[in-house]
Amino acid sequence: MDPIDLKKLDPDFKHRLARELGGEQIKKCFSCGVCSARCPIEKIEPEYNPRRIIRMILLGMEEELLKEEFLWHCSTCYTCQESCPQEVDFTEVIFVLRNMAVRKGLAPAGLGAARNLLDQQGRMYEIGDFENEKRKEMGLPEIKGNAKDYRELLKD
Amino acid sequence: MIPQEEFRKLNRVLIWGKGQTAEETATRLTLLGYEVLKINPDEQFQLLSIEGFAGDFQVTLQQTIPSLEKEGGMEMLERIWTEKFGAVVFAPELVSEGNFSDYQVAPTEKIITLEEMQKVLIPGLDEFHQGNHSFSALPTPASAGGRRIFAALKPASYVAFLVGLTTEGNVLDMAVTLSAALEIRKRFQSQISIFCRQVKVAGEGLERLYQACRDEGVLFFKFDQEGPALLRRGDEVVLQFEDTILKRPFILTPDLLVFDSRHLLSSEVRQTALSAGIGMDKSGFLQSANVHFLPQASEREGIFIAGPGKGPMLSQLSIEEARATALSVHHFFQGLTSETMNQEVSVDKGLCTLCLTCLRFCPHQAVGFTHRVFIHPLACRRCGICASECPMDAIQIEGYSDNEVEEKLMALQERGDKPEFSQPRIVVFGCQRSAGVAWEGAESSKLKAQSNLEFIPLPCAGKLDPDHVLKALSVGADGILVLACPEENCRSVHGNTYARERIMEIRKYMEEAGVNPGRIRFEHLSSNMEWYLKEIIKQFSETLEELSNPQSAIRNPKWKNGPH
Numbered sequence: 001m002d003p004i005d006l007k008k009l010d011p012d013f014k015h016r017l018a019r020e021l022g023g024e025q026i027k028k029c030f031s032c033g034v035c036s037a038r039c040p041i042e043k044i045e046p047e048y049n050p051r052r053i054i055r056m057i058l059l060g061m062e063e064e065l066l067k068e069e070f071l072w073h074c075s076t077c078y079t080c081q082e083s084c085p086q087e088v089d090f091t092e093v094i095f096v097l098r099n100m101a102v103r104k105g106l107a108p109a110g111l112g113a114a115r116n117l118l119d120q121q122g123r124m125y126e127i128g129d130f131e132n133e134k135r136k137e138m139g140l141p142e143i144k145g146n147a148k149d150y151r152e153l154l155k156d
Numbered sequence: 157m158i159p160q161e162e163f164r165k166l167n168r169v170l171i172w173g174k175g176q177t178a179e180e181t182a183t184r185l186t187l188l189g190y191e192v193l194k195i196n197p198d199e200q201f202q203l204l205s206i207e208g209f210a211g212d213f214q215v216t217l218q219q220t221i222p223s224l225e226k227e228g229g230m231e232m233l234e235r236i237w238t239e240k241f242g243a244v245v246f247a248p249e250l251v252s253e254g255n256f257s258d259y260q261v262a263p264t265e266k267i268i269t270l271e272e273m274q275k276v277l278i279p280g281l282d283e284f285h286q287g288n289h290s291f292s293a294l295p296t297p298a299s300a301g302g303r304r305i306f307a308a309l310k311p312a313s314y315v316a317f318l319v320g321l322t323t324e325g326n327v328l329d330m331a332v333t334l335s336a337a338l339e340i341r342k343r344f345q346s347q348i349s350i351f352c353r354q355v356k357v358a359g360e361g362l363e364r365l366y367q368a369c370r371d372e373g374v375l376f377f378k379f380d381q382e383g384p385a386l387l388r389r390g391d392e393v394v395l396q397f398e399d400t401i402l403k404r405p406f407i408l409t410p411d412l413l414v415f416d417s418r419h420l421l422s423s424e425v426r427q428t429a430l431s432a433g434i435g436m437d438k439s440g441f442l443q444s445a446n447v448h449f450l451p452q453a454s455e456r457e458g459i460f461i462a463g464p465g466k467g468p469m470l471s472q473l474s475i476e477e478a479r480a481t482a483l484s485v486h487h488f489f490q491g492l493t494s495e496t497m498n499q500e501v502s503v504d505k506g507l508c509t510l511c512l513t514c515l516r517f518c519p520h521q522a523v524g525f526t527h528r529v530f531i532h533p534l535a536c537r538r539c540g541i542c543a544s545e546c547p548m549d550a551i552q553i554e555g556y557s558d559n560e561v562e563e564k565l566m567a568l569q570e571r572g573d574k575p576e577f578s579q580p581r582i583v584v585f586g587c588q589r590s591a592g593v594a595w596e597g598a599e600s601s602k603l604k605a606q607s608n609l610e611f612i613p614l615p616c617a618g619k620l621d622p623d624h625v626l627k628a629l630s631v632g633a634d635g636i637l638v639l640a641c642p643e644e645n646c647r648s649v650h651g652n653t654y655a656r657e658r659i660m661e662i663r664k665y666m667e668e669a670g671v672n673p674g675r676i677r678f679e680h681l682s683s684n685m686e687w688y689l690k691e692i693i694k695q696f697s698e699t700l701e702e703l704s705n706p707q708s709a710i711r712n713p714k715w716k717n718g719p720h
Contacts, residue, residue, distance in 0.1 A: 003396060003405035007314060011347045014373060027370050031401055055401040058375065 009060035017057055020099070022092025029054045029088045035080035041073050048073045050080050050090050057093075066101045072108055122150040166242035167191060169485060170215055172203055172428065173247030177463025177474040177481075181245055184482030190489075193239070197248055197424045204236070206244060206432040209524065209532040210458030211492050213241045242492075243458045243485050246434065246442060247478070248465040250419040258322035259415055261386055261393065266308055267413045270319070274332050276305050277339055305412065309344040313411035316395060317350045320416060321383035324439060326468040329416045330356040334365045336414070341372045348374045349408060351383050351397070359470045384408075419468045433521050434459060435649075441467045448647040452481045455649060456521050457535045460484055492534065500538060500554040501531045507550035514542035514551060519649040539648035540619030544658070549623075556615055561624050568610050569631035579608040580634035580700035582693065585620055586681070588613040589647060591639035593683035598690060609693065617641065618651025622662045629671060635700045636676040637692065643680065652680065672703055 017023040035050035036042050042049055048070040056065045065071070071094065080090040101107055117124055132142045167190050171178050174196040182194045195201050195217065204216040216238045222230035254269045261267055309315070319325060319333045330352070337348045350369075355376060357363045370376075377384075377399065384397035395408045421429075421440060429436060434454050435444030442465040443449055452460045462481035463474045508529050515523040522535035523542060531542070531551070543551040549558055568583065586592060592613045610633075614620060617640030625636050638659060640652035656678055663673035677696050681689060 001405060003407045006349065006406055006408040011373060027373065028367070030370075052402055055399065058373075059399070059402075 004061075006059070010062050011060045013060040013062040014058050017093070017096055017100075020096045022089055023096040025086070025088045026054065026057060026093060028086040029058070030086060031055065032085060034083045034085065035088075035090050038079045038083050040077060040079065041075055045070065045073055053097075054088070054090070054093070057097075066097065066104055066106050069108065071097050071101060072111070118150050122148075166212060166240055167489065168193070168239075168241045169243045169245060170195065170213075170239070170241040171245045171247055172197055172425075173245070173249065173463065173465070174198075175247070175249040175463070175474075176471060177249075177478045178245075178247040180475050180478030181247055181462055181481050181485075184479055185485060188482065188486050190485070193241070197422060197428065199424075202424060203428045204431070206456075206459065208240075209522065209535040210456070210488070211242050211534050213244055213458065214238050215241055215244065243460065243488060244432075245460045245462055245481055245485065246425070246429070246454075246465060247462045247481070248421065248425040248442070250441075250464050250468060251422050252417040252419050255322060255415050255418045258418070259318065259386060261413075261415075264391065265304060266391075266411065267393065267415070268305060270317070270329060270332055270336075270414055270416045273305060273336050273414050277336050308412040309340060309346060310411070311345050313344065313346045314408065315340055315346045315348045315412045315414065316408060316410035317348070317352075317414045318383060318416065319350065319352045320356070321351060321353060321379065323416075323418065325353055325356055325416075326419070327356045327359045327362065328419075328468040328470055331359060331362055331365070331470060333414075333416070334362065334369050337374050338365065338369050338372060341369075341374060346411075349377060349410075350374060351377045351379070351395070353379055353383075360472055419464075421465060425465065432456070432459065434461070437467075439467065441465060444649065445644060446647075446649065447645060452477070452484050455519055457537070458488060460488075501533070501536055501543075502552050502554075503529050503531060504548075504550040504552070507548040509548060509550075511547065513545050513547060517541050517545045517654075519651075537648060539616035539651050540614065541616065541648060541651055541654055544619050544621045544654075553615060553619070556613075556619060558621070558623070561612060561621070562627060564610070564612055565624070565627050565631050568628070568633070571607065580697050580704065581608045581632060582610070582635045582637055582696060582700070583628040583633040584609060584611045584637045584639065584693075585614055585617075585624070586611065586637075586639035587617045587641055587651070588615060590641045590683045591681050591689070594639075594681055594686050594689045597684075597686040616646065616648045616651035617655035618646070618648055620655045620658055622658060622665060625662050625676065626665060626669070629666070629669075629675070634675065634704065635696055637696055638676070638678045639681045639689075640678070641680065642682055645682075674699060674703055 014026055018026050031051060031054070033051045035054075036052070039048070039050055053065065053071075074091070074094045076091050076094070078091050081088075081092070084090060098107075102111075114124060117126075121127070127143045135142065169185050169190050169192050171182050171185075171192060171194040173194070178194055182192045185192050195203070197203065200220060202218040202220075204218055207214045207216070216236065219235045221233050223233040224231045252271055254263065254271070256263060256267075263269070315337075317333050317337065319329050333350060337350060340346050341348055348369075355366055355378070357366050377397065379397075379400065384395040387394040387396055389409070392409050393413055395410065396405070398405050421436075421442065425442075426436070426440075429442060433456060434442065435446075436442055437445040443454065443461045449455070452462055454461055460481050462477045463469070469477075505528055510525065510529060512523075512525065512529070514529060514531070515525065518541065519539070520535055520537050522532045522537070524530055524532060529550075538553060540553045540556055543549075543553050543556070552558065565583070568581070584591070584595070586595065592611075595611050612624070617638065620638055628636055638655055640646070640655045643652065646652040659676060659678045662676060666673045666676065677692070677699075679692050681692075
């Protein structure tokens with residue numbers, strides 16, 4: 001592996017991230033690794049490692065980090081955030097990183113499809129006649145596709 | 157008995173040192189009513205020797221001063237004189253030198269020491285030491301070195317600090333590094349990386365300073381062993397290293413590289429310590445690595461050690477050291493009463509042949525002689541090493557004399573004939589400071605009540621006497637267990653080592669007498685290791701039973717017809 005030149009990384013990355021909502025505490029991290037030790041995702045997918053993600057942020061490895069697919073593996077269980085002794089809100093940091101990735105157009109393809117469904121249907125799953133008939137049998141009211149409210153929300 | 161007038165109670169204290177620890181100790185002692193002489197260890201003054209004993213030291217000093225100019229230089233005037241002091245305080249400062257050889261680089265425009273940086277950036281060093289870790293207003297650097305540093309610190313430059321990578325590292329260097337890093341960051345918006353093994357922040361306000369550095373975006377790279385490799389590329393130095401968290405290789409070409417310095421005792425102080433019988437630790441700083449001397453005591457009663465001579469420290473701590481030392485000295489003088497001078501150690505004039513074995517073995521330099529040997533009751537710490545070494549048994553310690561120990565052993569012989577003895581009889585010789593406490597503690601488990609065990613306390617394992625061991629075997633002991641303090645933890649410095657060496661000697665005697673040397677066992681034991689004491693006794697009993705069993709495989713045929 002070729003060595004990474006520290007001078008070619010972006011030292012401002014951590015400061016920018018700290019200015020976003022949820023990223024304020026990032027520089028408090030002293031790399032104890034409790035987040036990684038307790039992360040249920042890390043156990044299945046070692047690529048996703050909160051401690052290493054924080055280190056990449058602090059060293060300014062923005063370009064590489066935002067491209068990584070593993071940013072989208074987090075299940076937002078908040079275990080890392082609850083166990084952090086330095087009160088680094090890491091789950092919030094993941095949201096900040098995802099927002100940054102989306103702004104750069106680096107979101108995974110599946111995410112675009114999900115967004116379109118929301119835009120058109122107002123929910124992730126399509127509601128058709130089959131579902132409404134089932135609901136009628138159970139005495140529940142019919143649902144009509146109405147994405148108006150969601151469109152309002154998704155407006156940039 | 158030594159006549160009372162031989163102990164001169166001198167309310168005079170010599171402080172051998174300079175800097176704030178020496179000054180603060182001197183001030184405090186003067187306020188407490190002592191006559192204080194403070195001498196700087198330097199080229200002009202040298203301390204040649206400290207003779208005599210606690211409360212009455214004869215210190216020989218040398219002063220060298222230039223006087224008349226003559227051909228080929230100055231004529232030096234030399235004066236050597238001896239003064240009397242009741243106590244001596246070592247309070248030297250350390251000398252610092254660039255650590256370039258350890259890092260294998262040469263100083264250049266872009267490579268400086270932490271000392272240089274400190275001089276330029278932290279002009280009010282005293283204020284800095286007193287807990288104010290921020291810098292005074294940015295000075296226009298007057299010195300060439302200062303201008304050089306400022307030239308390298310153009311905006312957005314990269315600065316790297318290498319601290320505590322070739323040595324253990326210390327709080328003082330870390331405090332200076334963190335302060336300098338923070339200030340450079342604030343003033344020059346430089347990108348700062350600190351390379352170290354440990355971020356040492358055990359000092360007031362340092363954790364806060366460390367947090368402030370991280371908030372400012374200072375990067376910390378920690379290493380377990382080897383720090384970054386330094387590669388030369390033209391007139392630049394490239395740092396090559398692996399980040400311990402990402403496990404990936406990195407390089408950095410800093411615009412300014414700052415190294416920590418090496419802190420050492422001056423050769424004058426080192427020599428004085430050696431000649432005075434004061435030990436040093438593995439890092440070459442004052443005070444032997446022995447918990448029993450903490451905080452300020454030394455091998456010799458009446459000689460105290462204070463301040464940064466024990467290793468680099470923040471000045472807050474060295475001031476506290478000075479105050480504590482003044483109190484220790486005061487306490488020591490308060491203890492100089494006729495009561496403490498009561499003889500607990502006696503030398504039989506008729507037996508002593510002035511062979512001076514005791515003088516050579518005493519770790520506390522408490523033995524003196526005129527027309528006969530005497531043991532100074534103030535300097536003596538009653539370890540009994542001299543009593544065991546004395547070839548004439550002329551030295552006896554109250555409570556541990558040959559007669560007293562033998563009486564205990566004879567009592568064992570009387571009990572030995574009773575038929576209830578089925579288990580092996582073990583005589584345990586143990587240091588009363590460690591094994592004695594463990595033995596008391598083990599009482600709850602009825603260990604003490606076991607009639608086959610006899611504990612004979614020693615003032616220190618160094619008091620173990622081969623005569624007593626052989627006596628114990630002759631009166632019916634099946635085994636001898638000797639318990640000493642852990643290594644490097646003996647209050648009398650070498651007492652535990654002496655005990656171990658004597659056991660080797662005793663084993664030879666045992667072999668000659670036809671006793672299996674396996675019947676003596678040596679163990680290190682701390683006062684809180686009752687569980688281990690029980691375990692040792694259990695194991696040892698089993699070994700002894702094996703040895704006494706004629707069918708036993710481990711029984712050496714050589715001993716078959718022996719007395720056991």
